[in-house]
Amino acid sequence: MTRSFRPPRRPARGGAGAKGGGDAKGGGGAKPSLEELVRESKVARAARTHGYRERSLALHGWICARCAREFDADNLHLLTVHHRDGNHEHNPPDGSNWENLCVYCHEAEHTKGLLGDYLTGRDRPSRS
Numbered sequence: 001m002t003r004s005f006r007p008p009r010r011p012a013r014g015g016a017g018a019k020g021g022g023d024a025k026g027g028g029g030a031k032p033s034l035e036e037l038v039r040e041s042k043v044a045r046a047a048r049t050h051g052y053r054e055r056s057l058a059l060h061g062w063i064c065a066r067c068a069r070e071f072d073a074d075n076l077h078l079l080t081v082h083h084r085d086g087n088h089e090h091n092p093p094d095g096s097n098w099e100n101l102c103v104y105c106h107e108a109e110h111t112k113g114l115l116g117d118y119l120t121g122r123d124r125p126s127r128s
Contacts, residue, residue, distance in 0.1 A: 056081045059095040060103065066105040080106045089096040 032040075035040050062079060071079045082099045083090065090097040101109060117123040 053081050055091075055093070056095055056098040056100055060098065060100045063100065064102040064105055065099045066101055066109075069102050071102075078103050082106050082109060 006107070056077070057076075062076060063069065064071075064079065079100055079102055082101045084097050084099055114123075
């Protein structure tokens, strides 16, 4: 059974960002301020963005795609989602841009280019 993360809904009442002392105008509720709207949109975007981990775990299973280490509920936090194209905003629903990697294989994936550049000398500034 797969659960999706949904942030709790908050009523649109005058909170810390609202001006004035309640509904003095009597119009059925205060409009949210720009700061509240921005904050709520950031929270919603973060929830959408981070929902890909649960989808990837459901699609690809609790196993590292490189070393084949299997994970359980106790150590699942060590299994990460690697974006194959490097774009964390590219999260297709079919999971084609994701790869479940353990933290060790994920680190190796992100450092292999650095090591290659170091060993071949491509990381040194050119002398002109």
